[in-house]
Amino acid sequence: MLGISENATQDEIKSAYRRLARENHPDVNPNNPEAEEKFKEIGEAYATLSDPDKRRQYDQKPEENFSFGGFNSFFRTEMPNSPVVIQVEMTMDELLRETKKNISYQRVFNCSSCKGEQCPECRGSGVKITTQKFDNFHFYSQQSSCQRCFGRGEIRDQNCHQCHGKGKYLQNDSIEVVIPVGSALKALIIEGMGSRESQNQPPGPLILEIMPKISEQFAFAGNYNLLYNYDIDPVRAMLGGEISVPTPEGDMININLKPGVQHGHAEEIKGYGLPISVQDRGSIYVKFNYVAPNKLSDQQKASLQQYLDLSENKNKREGKQL
Ligand SMILES: [Zn+2]
Numbered sequence: 001m002l003g004i005s006e007n008a009t010q011d012e013i014k015s016a017y018r019r020l021a022r023e024n025h026p027d028v029n030p031n032n033p034e035a036e037e038k039f040k041e042i043g044e045a046y047a048t049l050s051d052p053d054k055r056r057q058y059d060q061k062p063e064e065n066f067s068f069g070g071f072n073s074f075f076r077t078e079m080p081n082s083p084v085v086i087q088v089e090m091t092m093d094e095l096l097r098e099t100k101k102n103i104s105y106q107r108v109f110n111c112s113s114c115k116g117e118q119c120p121e122c123r124g125s126g127v128k129i130t131t132q133k134f135d136n137f138h139f140y141s142q143q144s145s146c147q148r149c150f151g152r153g154e155i156r157d158q159n160c161h162q163c164h165g166k167g168k169y170l171q172n173d174s175i176e177v178v179i180p181v182g183s184a185l186k187a188l189i190i191e192g193m194g195s196r197e198s199q200n201q202p203p204g205p206l207i208l209e210i211m212p213k214i215s216e217q218f219a220f221a222g223n224y225n226l227l228y229n230y231d232i233d234p235v236r237a238m239l240g241g242e243i244s245v246p247t248p249e250g251d252m253i254n255i256n257l258k259p260g261v262q263h264g265h266a267e268e269i270k271g272y273g274l275p276i277s278v279q280d281r282g283s284i285y286v287k288f289n290y291v292a293p294n295k296l297s298d299q300q301k302a303s304l305q306q307y308l309d310l311s312e313n314k315n316k317r318e319g320k321q322l
């Protein structure tokens with residue numbers, strides 16, 4: 001279900017789950033029952049695999065869990081509620097200190113204003129099984145989501161003011177969270193603040209993905225590091241000296257370049273990347289791209305010609321080409 005190997009670590013499970021949950025989240029796929037169903041199953045698979053006891057059970061009898069009837073019946077009794085995944089944008093200033101944020105979001109609740117009746121079509125299982133005769137001795141069965149109740153297993157009153165027959169409704173919510181330093185590019189999981197489609201299970205988690213708000217001139221370079229592309233005059237690269245580089249906070253810092261910086265070289269500036277902890281920050285990698293000026297004054301040409309004559313003479317003396 002999560003597209004991971006049998007020996008996946010908890011971290012791999014978590015990241016596979018987060019990706020799939022995001023892709024199939026009902027907010028992203030409105031009115032798409034298939035995505036909704038998949039989203040549920042992903043949550044179920046995650047809950048199973050992230051619980052060591054259930055994982056053992058699952059690892060021991062994988063064919064039973066996925067064989068006909070097994071998959072659904074195994075999960076239906078254990079169905080956990082869905083997580084809500086929210087992306088939280090944070091400025092560099094906010095990321096550099098512990099920041100309180102008020103997060104508004106929507107979560108799904110089971111409707112308590114109307115009472116569900118067991119679906120007569122599937123008798124509450126949400127699944128429809130059709131058995132057909134193959135020959136005199138063999139039958140085959142097919143399983144699909146019940147069309148009458150859309151796999152919910154129950155029928156609700158279409159006139160319910162709260163859920164309009166869906167059995168669940170979206171509710172606006174907000175929560176104040178303290179986001180610790182070093183949360184950039186991580187996800188904070190707040191248990192119990194996600195959706196609660198099923199009354200019998202605790203609510204799912206609220207997952208906050210912390211997205212640093214950094215100007216577009218930077219690219220993420222992994223591990224709290226940022227990449228900055230610097231177009232440099234090849235003569236400046238040859239001579240070295242002081243150059244200015246922006247920081248993610250919007251300031252400028254001066255760095256002293258050694259003479260002879262090559263095209264494509266990335267110079268590491270420590271301590272100016274994303275915050276790792278209160279004391280620590282990642283690096284900015286300044287990557288140099290040679291950009292030759294295409295218009296030169298006569299004076300510039302004369303100087304460069306002089307440079308060229310000198311270096312060609314020098315190379316000749318030393319028996320080098322270039
Ligand atoms: Zn209702």
Ligand SMILES: [Zn+2]
Pocket residue numbers: 119120121122123124125126127146147148149150151152153154
């Ligand atoms: Zn049904």
